[in-house]
Structures are given as C-alpha cells and as structure tokens.
Amino acid sequence: MIYECFLAIAGIISILTLASYIHIIYNCKCKVIVKNTLKNGGEIKQKFMQAPGPHPWPIIGNLDIIGRFDNPFEGFGALAQQYGDIYSLTLGHTRCLIVNNLELIREVLNKNGKFFGGRPDFLRYDKLFGGDRNNSLALCNWSQLQKKRRNLARRHCSPRESSAFYTKMSTVGCHEIDELMAKLRHDIVPGKSIDIKPILHAACANMFSQYMCSKRHDYDDEEFKQFVHFFDEIFWEVNQGHPLDFLPWLLPFYGHHMRRLRYWSQAIRQFILERIVNERELNIDPDAPDNDFTDVLLKSLNEDKNMSRNTIIFMLEDFLGGHSAVGNLVMLTLTYIAKDPTIAARIQREADQATHNGVRNIGLHDIDDMPYTMATIYEVLRYSSSPIVPHVATEDSVIAGFGVTKGTIVFINNYVLNMSNEYWKNPEKFEPERFLEIKLNNSEETLDDRVQFQLRKNVSHFLPFSIGKRTCIGQNLVRAFGFILLTNILLRYDIKCPDLTMIKINPASLALPANCFPLQLTPRPKE
Structure with a gap:
C-alpha cells in the first residue's frame, strides 16, 4: 500500500x-x-x-x-x-x-x-x-533553462516518423534484438521460468545508449548490470508515494533509505561519466556533423555559455533513464499476455504476416500493419493508469472559479480518466480492442474480406504522456523501442506464467518492483 x-x-x-x-x-x-x-x-x-x-x-x-x-x-x-x-x-x-x-x-x-x-x-x-x-527534466520547475533543455533534446528524443532519427531508432532497435535473441537462446532452459525483467531492461538500456551515445554494453558486464538495476529501482521509487514527501519531519527515520537513493544516483552518474562522457569529451570535433545526442550536448557547452557540464550530464542521465519506462511497459505487457494467451496469438498473427513468418526482425516501418499490437500497448498504459507527475502552482491563479495559492500541489487524476465508466465501456476489463476501429476497403468485397482494423485516432480522454508544455518529451522513444522489443519477443516466443498467483500488479502504476516475478518463454515452432 x-x-x-x-x-x-x-x-x-x-x-x-x-x-x-x-x-x-x-x-x-x-x-x-x-x-x-x-x-x-x-x-x-x-x-x-x-x-x-x-x-x-x-x-x-x-x-x-x-x-x-x-x-x-x-x-x-x-x-x-x-x-x-x-x-x-x-x-x-x-x-x-x-x-x-x-x-x-x-x-x-x-x-x-x-x-x-x-x-x-x-x-x-x-x-x-x-x-x-x-x-531533472521531469521533476524540475519550469524555467528558461528547462525550455532550452527541451528544445535541445527535441529532434533526437521526440523524432517525427519521417525523420532520419526515426529511421535510426528502428535500425538501432533491430540490431539490439539480434543481441537479445542470442542472450535468450543462451539463458532459457526448456520448461523453466526465467527472470526476464533484468534482461529486458538491459536490452532497453542498450537501445537508448546506442541511439543517444553510439555505445552499447555487454549483457554480462557487471557494472552495466548494476547501472540497469539501479535505474529500475529509481523508476520504482519515483512512482511510489512516501509519508516523507508530506511529513518531512520524518526524515530521521528515513536515513538508510535516503542514503540508498543517493548511492544509486551517484553510481549511475559515475557510470555515465566513465563509460561515455569522459572519452567523448576528449574527441569531440565542434565542426563535424552530429552523430548522436551526446554530440549535441557536448557541443552545446561551447556554443551556449549558459549550459554547464553538470547540466548536460544530468540531461543525458535523464534520457538514458527513459529505458526503465520502456522495460516496465514491456514487462507489464508480457504479464497481461501471460494471463490471456489469446492476446499473444493475435499479436503473433500480425507479426507473422508482417515478416512473412519471421524471416526478418520487426521494425518501426511495421507499426501501421500491426494495429492490434499497438492497441495492446495503449491498453496497458490505460489499465496501469500510471499517475501524471503532480504540478505545482508557481503563482496565485484560478481554476473553475476556485482560488489556487502559489505553492499548491495539483494532482491530475489520470486514474479517473482511464478507469471511469464515463469515458470507457467496461473499464475494469483488459480489452485492447477498445483502441481499434473498423477500416473498410473496397465496398464490392464481401463483408468478411472488407473488415480490417486500424488504431483509433485522437482519443481525447487518453493522456498517458500528459498534455501541455510539460508533456513527456520522450514518448516517441517509449512507443518505438517498446514496440520493437515486444513484437520481436512474441515473434519468436510464447509467454506463460505457470503460477499466476505470483503476479502482483499495482493498478495505478506503470512501475513493477525491480525484483518481481519470472515468466516462461517457449520457442515458437517454425513452420
């Protein structure tokens, strides 16, 4: 609780x-x-x-x-x-x-x-x-520095579908899938469950690191495994409420917990400095084209005197940490699939059709051909009803005729949007179909031939990434890498959980504990 x-x-x-x-x-x-x-x-x-x-x-x-x-x-x-x-x-x-x-x-x-x-x-x-x-970009107050940081990151961290960065995401994601599949073939024991979450997160971390820093790490690298684990712990931490948040006088009772938070964050920062930033700083060419987001950040130190080294390190840490959101999203999706195999069968049908029965990896160019898969991802986001980070009034204002004093914390109840009968039919049920609509082709065809589905557009009451100027800038990265990871796993494996009583899910959070529950992956038979 x-x-x-x-x-x-x-x-x-x-x-x-x-x-x-x-x-x-x-x-x-x-x-x-x-x-x-x-x-x-x-x-x-x-x-x-x-x-x-x-x-x-x-x-x-x-x-x-x-x-x-x-x-x-x-x-x-x-x-x-x-x-x-x-x-x-x-x-x-x-x-x-x-x-x-x-x-x-x-x-x-x-x-x-x-x-x-x-x-x-x-x-x-x-x-x-x-x-x-x-x-932190997500937890800071809005300021001119915040605006500048978002503008600096926008092209790389929120790429449009027609951009070269979007293509790069697909290429990076598919390359990491090859590494992930080799890892799974090595680790999976037939008939046995596997602690899949750390492996998922390592794959996500490599996708982010390769895309933003042109650097990937071996799955068995102990420092990398610690880096991934600490980020997962932090993602769980920031998605939990604590009495300390509103009763700061309890701080003496939280000494051990606060030291642990500090240790996690320092270890992550040290890893980024030693494995990425220090080496790249020595070799940066201010006149060369940008290879990745790290180049953009390092060059900004020379181009903008208001940007500090500390600022860009925290920016890089923030965006690399986005892999934890992807890992938890995919882990949750696999969990719901393990509870209802019919969902997996429908995703696998789309995956087989898109790849001609698995002759290649699934990339971002396949998204439009896999609407049920994307609908499942959206349904996980809806069903988890992960809270939007609270806002704070920066000056006296008015909402709906009521006065709001400066410093008031405003909770946006995303849960009521996602679980209300006013906005959804049978909201307590997990139904990806709610995000689909029928797409009709040639009217001369029979009804059965004409029935195809597409994602519903502009579901106005579905706000998983918030809205306004503080909307999640990395949402395209979350969708893209989440799609690639989920679909390519299901293309090759069936997912089960032999003991469903082990599955414990908080209905109002995208986060799962770093140490949660194992799943059983069985290679799909080749046709």
Missing part, C-alpha cells in the same frame, strides 16, 4: 491532538487573494473561495483519509463523489488540489499551463538528482 503507515501515524497523532486545534480548523473559512494585472499596469484584487474538501487534522492533514485506500488515486476518485470533480486536500502541511475530469485537466495543463509549471519539492527528488531536483 502506497501510504501504508498513514493510518498508524494518524491514530497516534489524533490521540495527542488538542480539541481546540480541531475546533479552529473545522471552523476556518478559507479565502485567497488573486491579483489580476490590468493593461495599464495597475492591479485589482478579487476574492475567490478555495475548492471544497475535508477538514484537515493538525500535522498530518488529510493523510489519514488517503491511507484508507490501497491506491491513492482511486481514493481521489472516491472523494470526488462527495466533493465534486475539483476539491482540496491538505497532505501534511501542504495544500493540494485534486482535478478529476477531462475539462478541468485541460484547463490546468493547457489553458493555464503557465501558472502550473512547478513540481513538488520532495526531499527524495533532491536526493536522486545531486541535491537539487531541478537537475
């Missing part, structure tokens, strides 16, 4: 709470002042009521309420039944706003995105990024 100790803390604190404090809080009528700048430079002041919500306890706020749910985002949706689609909570001493429907989410992220470009100031985030979370 994400906030597993909240109830225990709440019970202890409530015993010690003075009745007078409760009386004061319960009778507090909160208003905020929002300044509106006039065209002539003057200001007017208007009073806005804060959004409704449960009254907080001293010290812990409303953490006791969220602690009642295994999944806090499910709890956010349940509270919306009582307080409406937008309401406030106090977590610890931090004021929070919970946004639960599509229109309000668009108001926050699109219409008023400039007011909500901050990120939560959690101690764990600082520890993971050299003492300052603003070193």
Whole structure:
C-alpha cells in the first residue's frame, strides 16, 4: 500500500491532538487573494473561495483519509463523489488540489499551463538528482533553462516518423534484438521460468545508449548490470508515494533509505561519466556533423555559455533513464499476455504476416500493419493508469472559479480518466480492442474480406504522456523501442506464467518492483 503507515501515524497523532486545534480548523473559512494585472499596469484584487474538501487534522492533514485506500488515486476518485470533480486536500502541511475530469485537466495543463509549471519539492527528488531536483527534466520547475533543455533534446528524443532519427531508432532497435535473441537462446532452459525483467531492461538500456551515445554494453558486464538495476529501482521509487514527501519531519527515520537513493544516483552518474562522457569529451570535433545526442550536448557547452557540464550530464542521465519506462511497459505487457494467451496469438498473427513468418526482425516501418499490437500497448498504459507527475502552482491563479495559492500541489487524476465508466465501456476489463476501429476497403468485397482494423485516432480522454508544455518529451522513444522489443519477443516466443498467483500488479502504476516475478518463454515452432 502506497501510504501504508498513514493510518498508524494518524491514530497516534489524533490521540495527542488538542480539541481546540480541531475546533479552529473545522471552523476556518478559507479565502485567497488573486491579483489580476490590468493593461495599464495597475492591479485589482478579487476574492475567490478555495475548492471544497475535508477538514484537515493538525500535522498530518488529510493523510489519514488517503491511507484508507490501497491506491491513492482511486481514493481521489472516491472523494470526488462527495466533493465534486475539483476539491482540496491538505497532505501534511501542504495544500493540494485534486482535478478529476477531462475539462478541468485541460484547463490546468493547457489553458493555464503557465501558472502550473512547478513540481513538488520532495526531499527524495533532491536526493536522486545531486541535491537539487531541478537537475531533472521531469521533476524540475519550469524555467528558461528547462525550455532550452527541451528544445535541445527535441529532434533526437521526440523524432517525427519521417525523420532520419526515426529511421535510426528502428535500425538501432533491430540490431539490439539480434543481441537479445542470442542472450535468450543462451539463458532459457526448456520448461523453466526465467527472470526476464533484468534482461529486458538491459536490452532497453542498450537501445537508448546506442541511439543517444553510439555505445552499447555487454549483457554480462557487471557494472552495466548494476547501472540497469539501479535505474529500475529509481523508476520504482519515483512512482511510489512516501509519508516523507508530506511529513518531512520524518526524515530521521528515513536515513538508510535516503542514503540508498543517493548511492544509486551517484553510481549511475559515475557510470555515465566513465563509460561515455569522459572519452567523448576528449574527441569531440565542434565542426563535424552530429552523430548522436551526446554530440549535441557536448557541443552545446561551447556554443551556449549558459549550459554547464553538470547540466548536460544530468540531461543525458535523464534520457538514458527513459529505458526503465520502456522495460516496465514491456514487462507489464508480457504479464497481461501471460494471463490471456489469446492476446499473444493475435499479436503473433500480425507479426507473422508482417515478416512473412519471421524471416526478418520487426521494425518501426511495421507499426501501421500491426494495429492490434499497438492497441495492446495503449491498453496497458490505460489499465496501469500510471499517475501524471503532480504540478505545482508557481503563482496565485484560478481554476473553475476556485482560488489556487502559489505553492499548491495539483494532482491530475489520470486514474479517473482511464478507469471511469464515463469515458470507457467496461473499464475494469483488459480489452485492447477498445483502441481499434473498423477500416473498410473496397465496398464490392464481401463483408468478411472488407473488415480490417486500424488504431483509433485522437482519443481525447487518453493522456498517458500528459498534455501541455510539460508533456513527456520522450514518448516517441517509449512507443518505438517498446514496440520493437515486444513484437520481436512474441515473434519468436510464447509467454506463460505457470503460477499466476505470483503476479502482483499495482493498478495505478506503470512501475513493477525491480525484483518481481519470472515468466516462461517457449520457442515458437517454425513452420
């Protein structure tokens, strides 16, 4: 349970709470002042009521309420039944706003995105990024430096389908598939399950490293294995909630945990410096064409005096770390396939048709011919309902007529978008078909011949990578390498889990524990 100790803390604190404090809080009528700048430079002041919500306890706020749910985002949706689609909570001493429907989410992220470009100031985030979370692209506050970093990365990390970088992704991915298949042939024992997750992540890490740094690593390289494992631990970490995030006075009880976070991040940084950056710095030619994203970053040191060496190292670390999202996505997809073999059969049918029964690897040019496969990936993203990173108000603002004070954390409840009957039919069921629509060909053909499927376009209520100026810049990398990895494994192997009771999945997270459960891979018979 994400906030597993909240109830225990709440019970202890409530015993010690003075009745007078409760009386004061319960009778507090909160208003905020929002300044509106006039065209002539003057200001007017208007009073806005804060959004409704449960009254907080001293010290812990409303953490006791969220602690009642295994999944806090499910709890956010349940509270919306009582307080409406937008309401406030106090977590610890931090004021929070919970946004639960599509229109309000668009108001926050699109219409008023400039007011909500901050990120939560959690101690764990600082520890993971050299003492300052603003070193991270995903966890930093919006700034001119952040804008510059995104612009620098856009061509390489968010390539368009017609670009040379997109073709390069496909080439790199297919080459790594050859290495992965050799590894699997060596490690798989017939009839035995295998701890496939570290191997998946190593393949993903090599795809990212080869694409961004022109460097790959051997699967049995111990330092590389540690690098991959620590990134997986960090991906799990940032997808979990901790009491420490809202109760920083608990820090003395988290000393060991915080030291572990620091060790992980330092080891990753040292690996990137020793294996990639130091050598490339010595050989960089400022006049030569860029070979990869690392060239772009190193050249920016000479071209932009506002870019520091520290900045580019953290940028490279951030994007290389994206492989953990891909690895977890593919592992989750294989897990759902192991639970329902009919999904695998349909993907394998598409894979066989695209490759003429496996005579070559599957590349990105095959995506349009494999709509069911992409629909399955999207359904995993929907079904996992992975939370969007919370936003923070950087100045006083207004949402739906309610005042929002600077520093308020805004939770975008992606779970309610992905699991609500309002937006989906039978949302509790895992059905890739919901992302497909019928494509009709020549009307003179029989109905059976004419029925083909294509991916549904513009599903407006499906926002796995968020929207607005802080949308995930690496989403094309996630889709591309995830597609290549998943399809080529299923092209050659059947997936099973002999003991389905071992599978434990959090319905509100894309992350799986670094050490989760094994799967059984059986080579498909050759026709």
